[in-house]
Amino acid sequence: MGRLTTHVLDTAHGCPGAGILIELYALDPQRARLARLTTNADGRTDAPLLADAELRCGRYELVFQAGAYFAARGLALAEPAFVDEVVLRFGISDVHAHYHVPLLVSPYSYSTYRGS
Template sequence: MGRLTTHVLDTAKGCPAAGIRIELHRYGNGHDDLVAEAVTNADGRTDAPMLEGASFKPGEYQLVFHAGAYFDACGENLPDPKFLDQVVIRFGISDGQAHYHVPLLLSPFGYSTYRGS
């Protein structure tokens, strides 16, 4: 069965980003639905896949990483408004049997992502 996982690394500190709230939305029929929410653990990962089993279906999705709240919790002295507050990654799932891993490499002034394994 397919599944969607993610993790977040704080590239400015060189460590996993613990405590980041993540939302997963699915798009279709002209609107989006909140499908799941999670918070990263000490390893920067969610405790369970964001999506798996019968809920894992091909379609358009969006992960929303609440980076600004994470930076606040870390005591980062950032300008107001922050350069990055919510990091949004919109992507498609085409294979309902595959493992999709969407990591976020994050700093206060930039980020990158890729389809991992």
């Protein structure tokens, strides 16, 4: 069966994004929180966000608390922060596939892609 994973890289400091709070939501048929986790020292979660029978076709949302992470690192940020909550919406169409959703983030930008 498939799985959903993520990885956060702090591009401002050139290191994994450790200690970032992440929330996962299913959007179908209505928005419902499925998980609330924190990244480990490698910027990853200790286990897949969803795996096997938990992974279903549909629309999902990941919310990364990037602003709180950068504030905790002692960066002097404007209030409100330019990049605060990073919200990524995506779809899963194959429950047998591995969906990896990396986030590259700094206080002023972010990017993502479907990883492997």
